[in-house]
Amino acid sequence: MPRTSLLAAALTVSVCLANASVASAASSSSAQASHASISARPALLQGSQTLVTPKQTAINKIKTLLTTFFTDQQLSRILDRLAEDIYANKPFKESFNALVAPNDLTASQAMIIMKVESGLQGASGGPLTKALAVLLRRFEPYYNNISKTITAMKKNRRTKADCLNQVHVMMAGYLTKANVALVLTDIKSSLTSKEWQSMRSNGATLFLWGKHGL
Structure with a gap:
């Protein structure tokens, strides 16, 4: 089911990239280089043994701020695929559309x-199609921003492991409550009253509306 695959990818990737502020996207290349050097270090320690990796930090933020x-x-798996795609310099849409296969769900x-789509799909698509359009519009600039950073790291002969780690670092760094709230507000504004009711009542786990007062 193509729409399912696209939506699932959108939910994940958008949280990592699409909700970044304009200021983050416009940061200078020197600031990015400094960020890359610092962010390769482990983020936190849980207790005395387990390291919280940048990927796990991104996962935790996704589940706290956007979707469960x-x-x-x-x-x-999705974040690993995204990091591999960025490292391979895949075009935005090619990567985005293939992050989640239907049988992954x-x-x-x-x-x-x-349930969200039931009875609400018209000529222009249902509520999930509209949500996907919003996420796509917000996603591409930040995907490209991360790609530029990884390209620069590869030119500087950084290891693949360092590059993949940096993708996760940057995705986690983009997540703030304020940025996620802006994206979800944009999605809500794109829906009709009936579509919003269906999304809000049937898709509570798709987006954590209540976390942002929506």
């Missing part, structure tokens, strides 16, 4: 999507 739709394992996840 995915499991940690699903998010880990559970039956219960597919059912949630069907």
Whole structure:
């Protein structure tokens, strides 16, 4: 189901990239280089043994700020695919559309999507199609911003592991409550009253509306 695949990818990637502020996207290359040097270090320690990696930090922020739709394992696979795509310099749309295959979703996840769309799909698509359009519009500049940073790291002969780690660092760094709230408000504004009601009542795990007063 193509729309399911696209939406699932949008939910994840948007949280990492699309909700970055304009100021973040316009940061200078020297600031990016400094950020790359600092951010390669482990973020936090849990207790005395377990390191919280940049990828896990991104996963935690996704589940806290935007969506509880995915499991940690699903998010880990999606974020790994995204990092690999950026490292391989894949075009934005090619990567975005292939991050999640339909068979990556559970039956219960597919059912949630069907409930949101049920009876509300018109000529211009249902509420998830509109949400996807918003996410796509916000996503591309930040995907490209990360790609530029990784390209520069590769030219400087940084290892692939360092580059993949930096993708996760930058995605986690883009997440703030204020930025996520702006994206979700934009999505809500794109929906009709009936579409919003369906999204809000049937898709509570798709987007954490209540976290942002929506």
